[in-house]
Amino acid sequence: MVPGLRGRNHTGDSMIIPVRCFSCGRVIASDYIRFTEACTKIINETGREPKGDEKAKILDDLGVKRYCCRRMILSHKDLIDEVMPY
Numbered sequence: 001m002v003p004g005l006r007g008r009n010h011t012g013d014s015m016i017i018p019v020r021c022f023s024c025g026r027v028i029a030s031d032y033i034r035f036t037e038a039c040t041k042i043i044n045e046t047g048r049e050p051k052g053d054e055k056a057k058i059l060d061d062l063g064v065k066r067y068c069c070r071r072m073i074l075s076h077k078d079l080i081d082e083v084m085p086y
């Protein structure tokens with residue numbers, strides 16, 4: 001996948017993540033932007049997708065502790081990867 005297109009739809013606009021976590025209401029949209037930036041940095045440096053433990057460290061550094069919030073960010077990214085070819 002082209003790193004520059006990550007998180008963008010076919011018109012070039014950002015895919016929209018819910019602003020708040022569905023379960024606890026924590027604001028996660030701004031953390032998601034930083035999460036994708038950190039993932040893009042890893043891809044550019046290593047030429048591969050970030051591994052699970054690297055994603056975990058990014059979320060820890062962002063202060064996303066509760067697993068309800070972490071699943072919002074991780075599952076949203078997975079959805080983009082699934083939808084992108086279509």
Ligand SMILES: [Zn+2]
Nearest residue numbers: 021024068069
């Ligand atoms: Zn939450």
